Amino acid sequence: MTSPSATQDSYPYQNEPIWSRSEKAIARKAFDAALGQELHEVIQEAKKMANEIQQSSDLWDLEHYLTQRRKGIDRKYDFRGSRLTDVLGRLLYENRLGEEDLRGLPEEKMKSIRSFAQFLRGGAA
């Protein structure tokens, strides 16, 4: 009953890792904590920058900073299953989460996550 277009759409993802409900719950907790921490950092920095504004260029620097951080956060925090291994790997690489935050994930997924973090460090994947 699968239409050709549906088959085609799903094709690139047929090798994507499958996340069980309990694995997703672990990932979600670590993901949300990292996002919350990153947002907290941006809020603190924005308050500091705003407090120090003296001239209009400082004002537009703040706007630029916020835009860049918003875009970076939007790109980084993608919870789709097809992206999750890389997303968690990047958060590990950025020290926004530790391996202990992912305790309970199967070793196979941990290996993929570590491997992507290692790749970002510029080392062997």
Next chain:
Amino acid sequence: MTSPSATQDSYPYQNEPIWSRSEKAIARKAFDAALGQELHEVIQEAKKMANEIQQSSDLWDLEHYLTQRRKGIDRKYDFRGSRLTDVLGRLLYENRLGEEDLRGLPEEKMKSIRSFAQFLRGGAA
């Protein structure tokens, strides 16, 4: 010696008001004062908004506010001679300057400026 394309380019502006050097100096002073005041307002509001940030939506509200004000300011403060009458009329309409700030401009220009302010008020131009 005027090339056809130059004639064509200048055509829409052939009726634009000519601003003498001394008139431009008067306009520039009023224009700069209004711009400085508007930037000061945005800086104060940005500091206040930043100070009151509690959650990420407040952060992106600040970004959005700054983007809108920057775009509005860029559009509004156009010192080209072809636009200056309307620009000063708008600043008059917004009470960002008073007629006394334009003292020294010839009555013909004041009439055009007042007329545009009146148009923006929705009255007869």
